[in-house]
Amino acid sequence: MTIAEITKTLLDAKKAKGVTFAQLEEILGRDEVWIASVIYRQASADETEAKKLVEALGLSPEFAEELTIPPLKGSLDPVIPTDPLIYRFYEIMQVYGMPMKEVIHEKFGDGIMSAIDFTLDVDKVEDPKGDRVQVTMCGKFLPYKKW
Amino acid sequence: MTIAEITKTLLDAKKAKGVTFAQLEEILGRDEVWIASVIYRQASADETEAKKLVEALGLSPEFAEELTIPPLKGSLDPVIPTDPLIYRFYEIMQVYGMPMKEVIHEKFGDGIMSAIDFTLDVDKVEDPKGDRVQVTMCGKFLPYKKW
Amino acid sequence: MTIAEITKTLLDAKKAKGVTFAQLEEILGRDEVWIASVIYRQASADETEAKKLVEALGLSPEFAEELTIPPLKGSLDPVIPTDPLIYRFYEIMQVYGMPMKEVIHEKFGDGIMSAIDFTLDVDKVEDPKGDRVQVTMCGKFLPYKKW
Amino acid sequence: MTIAEITKTLLDAKKAKGVTFAQLEEILGRDEVWIASVIYRQASADETEAKKLVEALGLSPEFAEELTIPPLKGSLDPVIPTDPLIYRFYEIMQVYGMPMKEVIHEKFGDGIMSAIDFTLDVDKVEDPKGDRVQVTMCGKFLPYKKW
Amino acid sequence: MTIAEITKTLLDAKKAKGVTFAQLEEILGRDEVWIASVIYRQASADETEAKKLVEALGLSPEFAEELTIPPLKGSLDPVIPTDPLIYRFYEIMQVYGMPMKEVIHEKFGDGIMSAIDFTLDVDKVEDPKGDRVQVTMCGKFLPYKKW
Amino acid sequence: MTIAEITKTLLDAKKAKGVTFAQLEEILGRDEVWIASVIYRQASADETEAKKLVEALGLSPEFAEELTIPPLKGSLDPVIPTDPLIYRFYEIMQVYGMPMKEVIHEKFGDGIMSAIDFTLDVDKVEDPKGDRVQVTMCGKFLPYKKW
Amino acid sequence: MTIAEITKTLLDAKKAKGVTFAQLEEILGRDEVWIASVIYRQASADETEAKKLVEALGLSPEFAEELTIPPLKGSLDPVIPTDPLIYRFYEIMQVYGMPMKEVIHEKFGDGIMSAIDFTLDVDKVEDPKGDRVQVTMCGKFLPYKKW
Amino acid sequence: MTIAEITKTLLDAKKAKGVTFAQLEEILGRDEVWIASVIYRQASADETEAKKLVEALGLSPEFAEELTIPPLKGSLDPVIPTDPLIYRFYEIMQVYGMPMKEVIHEKFGDGIMSAIDFTLDVDKVEDPKGDRVQVTMCGKFLPYKKW
Amino acid sequence: MTIAEITKTLLDAKKAKGVTFAQLEEILGRDEVWIASVIYRQASADETEAKKLVEALGLSPEFAEELTIPPLKGSLDPVIPTDPLIYRFYEIMQVYGMPMKEVIHEKFGDGIMSAIDFTLDVDKVEDPKGDRVQVTMCGKFLPYKKW
Amino acid sequence: MTIAEITKTLLDAKKAKGVTFAQLEEILGRDEVWIASVIYRQASADETEAKKLVEALGLSPEFAEELTIPPLKGSLDPVIPTDPLIYRFYEIMQVYGMPMKEVIHEKFGDGIMSAIDFTLDVDKVEDPKGDRVQVTMCGKFLPYKKW
The missing domain is CATH 3.30.1160.10 (Cyanate lyase, C-terminal domain)
Known part of the structure; x- marks a missing residue:
């Protein structure tokens, strides 16, 4: 699974589950931007955080491990983003x-x-x-x- | 006078005068970052603000007019700054x-x-x-x- | 489905259906350029607009949801376009x-x-x-x- | 004289004279954006237009000739402008x-x-x-x- | 089918058929460079031209329609070509x-x-x-x- | 003298003299584009050609030698020209x-x-x-x- | 088959066969660097050379034809190579x-x-x-x- | 003196003196390409070599010292040279x-x-x-x- | 198998096996950074080293050969890394x-x-x-x- | 004075004085690389350090102040250095x-x-x-x- 696929899986699950970042913030006890950073694989969670997050999104626990690996950060293309x-x-x-x-x-x-x-x-x-x-x-x- | 020369003149005057951005903030009633932006010609002051600023830096009034012109903004070189x-x-x-x-x-x-x-x-x-x-x-x- | 695939699906459907942007403009009550922007995923529609558009193109309703997500905009490659x-x-x-x-x-x-x-x-x-x-x-x- | 110097001379003269683009539009019978393009040396005037413009800005007639030469167009730096x-x-x-x-x-x-x-x-x-x-x-x- | 795949299919067919650009020029009544541009999807043919071309290459008629769509032109990578x-x-x-x-x-x-x-x-x-x-x-x- | 200065001197002289490239073509027995290339220092003349050219432009003979040196060619800035x-x-x-x-x-x-x-x-x-x-x-x- | 795949196939075959460039040089009567250039699709062989090369690598003759097509040359990425x-x-x-x-x-x-x-x-x-x-x-x- | 000025001074002196690289090779006992590299400040000479070179070009000895400093090498602009x-x-x-x-x-x-x-x-x-x-x-x- | 796939396979195996770089350093008698370089295909191992490494990671011996090929080095994207x-x-x-x-x-x-x-x-x-x-x-x- | 001029002045003075970085290290009680960084305006000294450095190089004290200003760091051109x-x-x-x-x-x-x-x-x-x-x-x- 590439990073883009992990992110997409998590965002799709979040949408299907109908859970907001604000709600995730309450569940994890971490700021919503930090949680979004974990989802985009720009930050790494510890095992407990990863499990909570994966569970909150209704995904199977095996996704948790991926979220604990220090990621290759910075992912915008092109170097001066157009969005x-x-x-x-x-x-x-x-x-x-x-x-x-x-x-x-x-x-x-x-x-x-x-x-x-x-x-x-x-x-x-x-x-x-x-x-x-x-x-x-x-x-x-x-x-x-x-x- | 190029923009770089204007900025240098103002910063040199500020240093010679020994005035801080915090003090300029009080004199002009504008935030220090905004004032620094005028000095770097990233923002334009109105005539009153420009005169106050120039006076506070101990420069002759003729510098004021330059600070009221809408500048060509964004001046970092190279495009991904190294500082x-x-x-x-x-x-x-x-x-x-x-x-x-x-x-x-x-x-x-x-x-x-x-x-x-x-x-x-x-x-x-x-x-x-x-x-x-x-x-x-x-x-x-x-x-x-x-x- | 990637954005490029969504766009291709919608344009192919539009062609198969033989509907013009001018006709879509009448159906949706939105400008044709804006509608083309939704199709290229540069703009996001609300649910009603998305459903109307998808229906007008003869696609199944499940495509509608994709069109309501705020997209990652700007998509030209290379940065100075050659077209x-x-x-x-x-x-x-x-x-x-x-x-x-x-x-x-x-x-x-x-x-x-x-x-x-x-x-x-x-x-x-x-x-x-x-x-x-x-x-x-x-x-x-x-x-x-x-x- | 470089193009940047010509532009600066004309803009300074325009400012000193206190004339607006709208007024220049009336004097020359050309649109104000086109006139600004001549001043920035992105468009070339004929001799009559050049003389009228130079005169309206209170400059000596010798500046007119420069404005009739087909310029090297496109002058933004860097290639994706930051302004x-x-x-x-x-x-x-x-x-x-x-x-x-x-x-x-x-x-x-x-x-x-x-x-x-x-x-x-x-x-x-x-x-x-x-x-x-x-x-x-x-x-x-x-x-x-x-x- | 991507543009690269269309081009490859047409060039392979041309090779299999053993037909030259000069011969295609005679069949279509269009210049060989223009025909090569259609094959590389840099130019668009009308329906008649597309059908003639596809037929001359021994391909099924369904390829013809693709060749009538105004293409996204300019396709060299990198921006300063190395070939x-x-x-x-x-x-x-x-x-x-x-x-x-x-x-x-x-x-x-x-x-x-x-x-x-x-x-x-x-x-x-x-x-x-x-x-x-x-x-x-x-x-x-x-x-x-x-x- | 930089190359840009040499070119400017020659073009100014050409303008002052009122001579066209077509006339230079007759005088030198070389094509006008090649002559323009010498003026822009993209091609090198031999001594006879250089002297004829300099003379035709009404410049002193000392400019001739510069035009015989193999130049550093290719001079457009930026790499994808904007003109x-x-x-x-x-x-x-x-x-x-x-x-x-x-x-x-x-x-x-x-x-x-x-x-x-x-x-x-x-x-x-x-x-x-x-x-x-x-x-x-x-x-x-x-x-x-x-x- | 993309160029990268052709090259990989040929290099893998060369390795499996245990043949060196020096040996290929003797078999083909062409320099080893030129032969490597054919394998990397930077040079094109004639039919005889292509067949000999393919045979020497123990590949089926159908690979030979690919090696006779004038290739799109220059293939390093990025433009200033990092190797x-x-x-x-x-x-x-x-x-x-x-x-x-x-x-x-x-x-x-x-x-x-x-x-x-x-x-x-x-x-x-x-x-x-x-x-x-x-x-x-x-x-x-x-x-x-x-x- | 910038590196470009040093190079120009040395090349002008070489031209005025009418000495070739081949002759410099004999005088210095170093290859002509290496000598040209010293002149372009891509290589550094020792004191003896520098003095010999400067003397051979008819320049005053003070230029010699500059040629012994390890230079900042690589000087082509743009990064993919156009010459x-x-x-x-x-x-x-x-x-x-x-x-x-x-x-x-x-x-x-x-x-x-x-x-x-x-x-x-x-x-x-x-x-x-x-x-x-x-x-x-x-x-x-x-x-x-x-x- | 692409280089990225080889690296991923080795890193996944290393994780599954629970072996650290420090432990690999002891097994191979090579520095951990050098071993990581082999895994990222920036360095090439000899056959003995490759076999030991592959064995230590619990992979089948066929992976060893890949690690002995001199790799195409330098793999960061973009050229100024964002991580x-x-x-x-x-x-x-x-x-x-x-x-x-x-x-x-x-x-x-x-x-x-x-x-x-x-x-x-x-x-x-x-x-x-x-x-x-x-x-x-x-x-x-x-x-x-x-x- | 630009940063390049300050650096050149200091390096010229260092050369004239015949003092090495190792000697400066002893005089200032700072590492030679850090001192070279101050000279290249990549690091800022405090007033005492600046005075000592300027004195050691035989320059007048007025140069000291420049060395205490936090510099705009990173100065290599082009972005991937060629030296x-x-x-x-x-x-x-x-x-x-x-x-x-x-x-x-x-x-x-x-x-x-x-x-x-x-x-x-x-x-x-x-x-x-x-x-x-x-x-x-x-x-x-x-x-x-x-x-």
Whole structure:
């Protein structure tokens, strides 16, 4: 089974079962984005989490093991994605990358925001002029080590 | 004057003046990331904002006008940036792009998070295990129009 | 079923049935370009629309559900398309992109034409010197938010 | 003088003079987008048009000749532009390219919309929910010649 | 059936039948290069032409319909082809592109040679020092429209 | 002096002198496309040709020597050119590359059309429905050597 | 059968048969590199050569015909190959390309070394400090034709 | 001084002095291709060699030091060179890369031809049917180390 | 069997057998990274090593032969890998490539670190502040040969 | 002053002064590779380090400040570097990337080696068969955070 097939199987099961990410969040005690990342094989679950997830989707337990293997991450094709929703994050990096760099260095010194010791939340902010998508990224600041 | 020269002039003036983005935020009543975006010519200020900014940096008023022109945005070279701080945002898009897409569609339906009707904040979250960088993106959800 | 297979099935059914996009436009009460976008899985229909479309093409109702899923959009390969009809739109962007940007900013200020809150019509303009293709794009102007 | 310098000189003069594209349209009797294309050296004017334009911008007549030379067209860098306003036209091609191709072939047969025997207008459509940008492209249909 | 499979089927049939492009040219009353373009699905035939071609190749009539559909054109992979025969045309464009542009503009003004209202012939020019390949391209000059 | 500067100097001189490529063809006894190739530094002249050319353009003899150096050829940027006139040759290669390959191999066997032992002519074919650009390429057939 | 499958079949047969390229060289009277090129479908054999080769590999005669078709040449993926042995030839071109160009032009004038009227030999040069690979390329010098 | 300027200065001096690579070969006791590589800053000379070379070109001794610095090698732009002479080496790699790999592995086992412990000679092979360029590459075979 | 299938078969067998790379290192007397390279078909084993490895993984002996063939190396897709663990090595090359080059040339003169006569070890360095990954690369210095 | 100019000034000063990286290591109490990284503006020094470095190179103190600014890192052009010494690190990533990933995950679980909390040493390992370059990379293991 390729990664694309695993993802499709899990998403189809999720649809057939009629379960939402919010519900999975409650069942697993993990954030819905992280769970979606496991389904897309961008994150690896431990055995307990994998079993709970597979069970919640109504799949047989044998699917659980696959979800515990550290995956080959990053899967967008082409390298600058064309899907408008995903592309906007590329655009944000292009437009706001240098300004963020400037501000982060002023606040923290030379270093980066970790994308590994990192969490990402998606929230709906209700607004009479149109609801808003709020994406909160929170990563440990890693200062450059000198040696 | 090219955009790179304008940016350099403003950043040099900011350094010479010893003023921080946080202080500029208070003077202009605009977020520091937005102000950094004006300096990098990724956003355009109105005349009042431009004058205040130029004055705060101790530059002559003639620099203000340049900052009001809608700029040619997106300036990273090469197309997949090599600077580690900026690259991490590319990596986040690669790794979490599809999971976010899945969750956003479940919460909002088919559409995108606007990168135009959009705000971006950078905060320092103090943490005994190491401070964290928090980036909050908030964009209007734009549902696909049918016609 | 992959997206390419869905599209092929629908186009083959359309051909077998001998129905035109103009006729589908009347049946669904939606523009023919939008309907073609659903068929190419670049737009998502609601359940009623999907059922009508599938029925009009003489396919079994089970195909309808696929058409309601928000698709992964943008599907041209390679990134600069080689098909002459499609390439001309790339060429128009290359040649007229900067002039349009200049004129739009003068008329509207800093911001963009939305490609989401957006409609696109294709019309035949009869002309004795040779008929003309008229493509009308109409998107909401989105001014850059300041924060 | 490079093309970038010519464009900058003309745009600076236009700004200094305080003349809009709409006013230039009246003076030259040519559409404002076409005039902007001459300024960006994507289109070539004849001598009369070039002189009128240069005069309207308050520049010396010697600039006119440059504007009559057939230019090397297409000037965006990188090949997939990062400026959000211009990128949206790339996105439209990615998302709606195949659907448009399908509809145009059904209406006209095998061939293309010319990007040479071609006009492009930008209009402001006022709308209480937010003004809209309307871009009308109109190109001669060119059927593939058989031989 | 994919386009590659259609092409392969037709070429295999042509080989099995032992018929040359020159003979097909006589049977169809169309140039051999155009016929090869139909076989490679770069051009579309009308029903009569398609039937004649399929019959000449000894294939069942059902293949004819495929050949009448306007194809997705341009099929070389990678974007700069590596096959030496085909690459030479890329090289000719690289080396002689600007000189041709200069000469064509002097002869015709600003505009292009159409690649749609266009014919292409391949001839063998016998020469005692080695036969020569002559490729004659003839396209309508399309002057840029002003508006 | 860079190649771009040499070309610009020669083209400016040609314009100032008011001499056409057709006239240069008569003076040098070489085809106008080849002469344009020398000016764009894609071909090298011998000393006599270089002197005649420089003289015909009213430049001092010292420019002649530069034109005799074998140049670094191929100068288009980006690798898939955006200028519509030049791009059409890329498109012709994309659309008709495989069909030409098939026909040339049938006529000549395995090998290529030389782009070195090669001539290229541009002619105007008058036509009441619109004049046509005729480009005639003629290169020695080079069969693959076996060893 | 795809080209990759043909190559694999032939290489597997060669291995099963235990025959070396050096032995094939003797059987066919052709150089081993050329024979390997036929197996990789980068060169085409005539019928006699193809039959001898197929027979020497212990395959049924029907494979012979495939080897006589002029192939689509150049097959490395990606465009800058990652295999260290093959990459070194790219590196040699990068490092020694300009120096070779300079020396060849001094020796021969403006023109190229043909890669078609061309032979390539691989030899083992025994050396107590470590054996050496010697690659001898020999191509006809093709002077640029003037016209 | 940039590398391009150093190279140009040395080549201009070589031309002014009227000295050939063959003559430099005699003076330095190094191969002409290696000397051309030093001039193009792809190889580094020792102090004695550098002084001899600079003197032979009639330049002041201060240029010598630059030629002893290990250079940043590989300088072709774009990554797939467009100059026909240089491109042919890319083509040879594309067409004969896999066959050479197969033959080298059979002769030597798993490993590569070094491009560092490596020599490259360019010779003129006189031939009544047209002189030939012979390029002899000879690199130490490096077997893969196991550990 | 493709390389990807061979790798998958071996990794699945390794998992089913519950054997670690450290254990394979003891069985084969080769480093675990080298063994992993054989499994990913980036290195070739001799017959004895291949048999031991296949046996240790509980596979039938017929798999052994495949592992002795010199493989086509380098297999990452896309050319700049998106997997965060692997990308970091690209980043290290981007950030520390020039500084390493400078230091190596100072220590060794002009030349390179071989990637063929080369070993690579991965070790875990325990650290109370968080364990560390230590990667030790050790390659023969190859000085550039002069000729 | 651009970054390239700063680097050149510092390297020229280092050469004029005749000081080695090893000596700078003693003066600054920092590793020579890190110091070279500061010179190439890939790392930022604090004020004391910067002053010491500038003084050791015999430059005026005003250069020190530039070296304390967090730089825009990653500066290789093109994206796959052509310099053989630097390219080998790309090759190592291509060939050993997946095997290292496999081994690191087995030893540490899912996560990465940090390239920020990271040190890199270059050592000369003397060896009678030829000295060896040893590069030791040591980065903190960062496990993927779950949330």
